[in-house]
Amino acid sequence: xxxxxxxxxxxxxxxxxxxxxxxxxxxxxxxxxxxxxxxxxxxxxxxxxxxxxxxxxxxxxxxxxxxxxxxxxxxxxxxxxxxxxxxxxxxxxxxxxxxxxxxxxxxxxxxxxxxxxxxxxxxxxxxxxxxxxxxxxxxxxxxxxxxxxxxxxxxxxxxxxxxxxxxxxxxxxxxxxxxxxxxxxxxxxxxxxxxxxxxxxxxxxxxxxxxxxxxxxxxxxxxxxxxxxxxxxxxxxxxxxxxxxxxxxxxxxxxxxxxxxxxxxxxxxxx
Amino acid sequence: xxxxxxxxxxxxxxxxxxxxxxxxxxxxxxxxxxxxxxxxxxxxxxxxxxxxxxxxxxxxxxxxxxxxxxxxxxxxxxxxxxxxxxxxxxxxxxxxxxxxxxxxxxxxxxxxxxxxxxxxxxxxxxxxxxxxxxxxxxxxxxxxxxxxxxxxxxxxxxxxxxxxxxxxxxxxxxxxxxxxxxxxxxxxxxxxxxxxxxxxxxxxxxxxxxxxxxxxxxxxxxxxxxxxxxxxxxxxxxxxxxxxxxxxxxxxxxxxxxxxxxxxxxxxxxxxxxxxxxxxxxxxxxxxxxxxxx
Numbered sequence: 001x002x003x004x005x006x007x008x009x010x011x012x013x014x015x016x017x018x019x020x021x022x023x024x025x026x027x028x029x030x031x032x033x034x035x036x037x038x039x040x041x042x043x044x045x046x047x048x049x050x051x052x053x054x055x056x057x058x059x060x061x062x063x064x065x066x067x068x069x070x071x072x073x074x075x076x077x078x079x080x081x082x083x084x085x086x087x088x089x090x091x092x093x094x095x096x097x098x099x100x101x102x103x104x105x106x107x108x109x110x111x112x113x114x115x116x117x118x119x120x121x122x123x124x125x126x127x128x129x130x131x132x133x134x135x136x137x138x139x140x141x142x143x144x145x146x147x148x149x150x151x152x153x154x155x156x157x158x159x160x161x162x163x164x165x166x167x168x169x170x171x172x173x174x175x176x177x178x179x180x181x182x183x184x185x186x187x188x189x190x191x192x193x194x195x196x197x198x199x200x201x202x203x204x205x206x207x208x209x210x211x212x213x214x215x216x217x218x219x220x221x222x223x224x225x226x227x228x229x230x231x232x233x234x235x236x237x238x239x240x241x242x243x244x245x246x247x248x249x250x251x252x253x254x255x256x257x258x259x260x261x262x263x264x265x266x267x268x269x270x271x
Numbered sequence: 272x273x274x275x276x277x278x279x280x281x282x283x284x285x286x287x288x289x290x291x292x293x294x295x296x297x298x299x300x301x302x303x304x305x306x307x308x309x310x311x312x313x314x315x316x317x318x319x320x321x322x323x324x325x326x327x328x329x330x331x332x333x334x335x336x337x338x339x340x341x342x343x344x345x346x347x348x349x350x351x352x353x354x355x356x357x358x359x360x361x362x363x364x365x366x367x368x369x370x371x372x373x374x375x376x377x378x379x380x381x382x383x384x385x386x387x388x389x390x391x392x393x394x395x396x397x398x399x400x401x402x403x404x405x406x407x408x409x410x411x412x413x414x415x416x417x418x419x420x421x422x423x424x425x426x427x428x429x430x431x432x433x434x435x436x437x438x439x440x441x442x443x444x445x446x447x448x449x450x451x452x453x454x455x456x457x458x459x460x461x462x463x464x465x466x467x468x469x470x471x472x473x474x475x476x477x478x479x480x481x482x483x484x485x486x487x488x489x490x491x492x493x494x495x496x497x498x499x500x501x502x503x504x505x506x507x508x509x510x511x512x513x514x515x516x517x518x519x520x521x522x523x524x525x526x527x528x529x530x531x532x533x534x535x536x537x538x539x540x541x542x543x544x545x546x547x548x549x550x551x552x553x554x555x556x557x558x559x560x561x562x563x564x565x
Contacts, residue, residue, distance in 0.1 A: 016443075135544055212398075255395055
């Protein structure tokens, strides 16, 4: 009896988690241009519009939202996400290696302090960065977004790579050294391949979080550097339009592919 | 000697750049924000480098009567944020705890897949997930259509722009934050202890209160804290689902920076959030320390 109740509750939990996303995907194919909440048939027009094809709805001015702006936002987001994730992966991995492989007095302090950027409320970090950039006279640009996002993404990479380093068998490294490999050789041939899944995982995580960051980017982007989340944020503020469903569905697909790749890599690692 | 020196060089090579980067771009901004919260706002939106405690006075109850007025509304908004964040934590607990329990009792393969399904939405854009709730809660949304369809209400109920919508939205977006710590402590539960408890004649409720709850307390505390922190300073969820009716401290901070252009006051408000977070983390540290000693 109790067990059955728990099962019902558990299934309801998954309905709660997935129903909103599911509804959004379904209604991105809704042909109704007047009332987006009432189903009136299947269409791909919203997707066609995003990709710039001819549609039956482009004439109706109510729904036109230039796809050029959308493309620009995607381009900015990708540029930022690539730069940020690479910068934070290099820094985060270096810190993880230092803390895990060298016994030095500050290691514990590093470990604690590197948790701080992850628990810092994002709005606090966002405005602190804004004040900082303005007071040292740095113009808000893509550069400030990349720097700003890296300050907390380094911590995510650090944690991911550290976890991998903790599982990694140090005796293999010792064996390599005993067999006459130089430290550089050991690092290149043994350590790096061993922790590569962790580094890749950290990079993917940083990439996804960077693509999705709204709050911190919102404060330090300045004008003219619209990332994808900020673009959608603006669309939402101007009113709810059906093509947001389609954009959101495409973003969902994109993150699912990346998360899928990440999980595939993890399952390969566990073998 | 040369070896250790080389090691030291390696260490510095690894630590140097990221340390300098974080000192300048992470801790630097926080220090400047703290300084700003004690400065006087300039007339044209900048700051004057004159010490002032009135930014805090406006929030907490003292002021000089000429420029900066004390207004209880700021404190009220801060308290509302604390209340909504607490409600979010409570709702997340009620939603996630039984589900985590259920999943922890599954077969291993199915269990891993279930956990994957819980964490997956975390990778879906936050703004997208919130938008989905707008579709559900609007006057013409799915919830109202459903309620009117079964005749529970004849007119659409305004769900959007209420405390309810904001708490629901925050619960929804922070589910993985609550679920994962809960799950990891429930997974460690010793089933033999539960059986022993019921063999000794304890009712299910007694077993839950005396065995399950204390054993999973670390997960409850951990999940509550990492849900509370982002909920407290949130301004995205209240903006999308709360509109102008449900202001939280995050909205207030955003206004000070992007429309009112009173940066010192905005910094003081942000310091209030920071202080609340710090107090919470100290309490957690105390609680876990005590747990370890017991």
